Amino acid sequence: MSMEFIEALQEIEREKGISKDILIDAIEAALISSYKRNFNTAQNVRVDVNRFTGVIKVYARKTVVDEVLDSRMEITVEAAREVNPHYQLDDIADIEVTPRDFGRIAAQTAKQVVTQRIREAERGLIYNAFIDKEEDIVNGIVQRQDTRNLFVDLGKVEAVLPLTELMPTDKFKHGDRVKSFITKVENTTKGPQIIMSRTHPGLLKRLFELEVPEIYDGVVEIRSVAREAGFRSKIAVHSRNAEVDPVGSCVGPKGMRVQTIVNELKGEKIDIVRWSENIDEYVANALSPSKVLEVIVFEQEKMARVIVPDYQLSLAIGIKGQNARLAAKLTGWKIDIKSETQAEQEFGRPKSDESDTMHQDSVSID
Numbered sequence: 001m002s003m004e005f006i007e008a009l010q011e012i013e014r015e016k017g018i019s020k021d022i023l024i025d026a027i028e029a030a031l032i033s034s035y036k037r038n039f040n041t042a043q044n045v046r047v048d049v050n051r052f053t054g055v056i057k058v059y060a061r062k063t064v065v066d067e068v069l070d071s072r073m074e075i076t077v078e079a080a081r082e083v084n085p086h087y088q089l090d091d092i093a094d095i096e097v098t099p100r101d102f103g104r105i106a107a108q109t110a111k112q113v114v115t116q117r118i119r120e121a122e123r124g125l126i127y128n129a130f131i132d133k134e135e136d137i138v139n140g141i142v143q144r145q146d147t148r149n150l151f152v153d154l155g156k157v158e159a160v161l162p163l164t165e166l167m168p169t170d171k172f173k174h175g176d177r178v179k180s181f182i183t184k185v186e187n188t189t190k191g192p193q194i195i196m197s198r199t200h201p202g203l204l205k206r207l208f209e210l211e212v213p214e215i216y217d218g219v220v221e222i223r224s225v226a227r228e229a230g231f232r233s234k235i236a237v238h239s240r241n242a243e244v245d246p247v248g249s250c251v252g253p254k255g256m257r258v259q260t261i262v263n264e265l266k267g268e269k270i271d272i273v274r275w276s277e278n279i280d281e282y283v284a285n286a287l288s289p290s291k292v293l294e295v296i297v298f299e300q301e302k303m304a305r306v307i308v309p310d311y312q313l314s315l316a317i318g319i320k321g322q323n324a325r326l327a328a329k330l331t332g333w334k335i336d337i338k339s340e341t342q343a344e345q346e347f348g349r350p351k352s353d354e355s356d357t358m359h360q361d362s363v364s365i366d
Contacts, residue, residue: 059094159194167230169266199229226329236275286327290316
């Protein structure tokens, strides 16, 4: 090798960000194996690549002894001092054994090592770039599809979007842009593998963080998210500033903020409710858009019995139990919904006047 080789390594260092010294260290280690393999030797050797000229030399490492028993591993004091007069007994002497035709082997080995290290470094750079985007939203372009996955081009890498992680309303074809939530970034032997989702609750949360400045700034906090992707979601929000309305902030002027998110989620309905540390109030809000008359809390069972007007029962439960199910996911409590008539028959509770309806702070966006 030559000075041109060193200049090539310096160019790789500038373009790929791989240290020239790291590459040379790897080349030296590989050349030791190449030397032993090609010259059928069991000697203890080291390879030195000059950092400035690119000249390669191979040295056999031998122990300085009085009497040589194994010439591959030992050298007499006299012979060692012919190389370097400063060698003493028991020193390790470096004796040059560079073969004449070692340059061809060295060049081939160096090329393989550099190619491999560039590939590894590029994989590492991609992994480092995307591991910070785990649990974040990215935009990509659909490249192809098989029976199980969509493959999405993210620029430097192709990500996997399993078909099971698509919303029922999602229809993508080659070349379509798709916004997805990164659920996992793994560094595999074949390079970084990025798994994405369109159904994960984190997608909804990150969309609100991007669209609502008060959430991004930390004034409004998302306390909980419950989602049945493509159909309906509930999100509980809380304001750290009493003067800032968390629900209104998420809805935005004329509903523009939440409507942008609804459009991105292909019409998914979103209920935005105010979080409360009072579980009865929180449960009532979570059952939006249904009106709630009373919430009876059973702390030990972590269960809440909710009483609603007769005409609101089907709305409170929702289609196939969806509203009640999402409210339970959002609050983390079991919810037992009863109509006024059912409550009167089962528990002897008298019917309430409509004015007794609990105050609810929530909004439902269709």
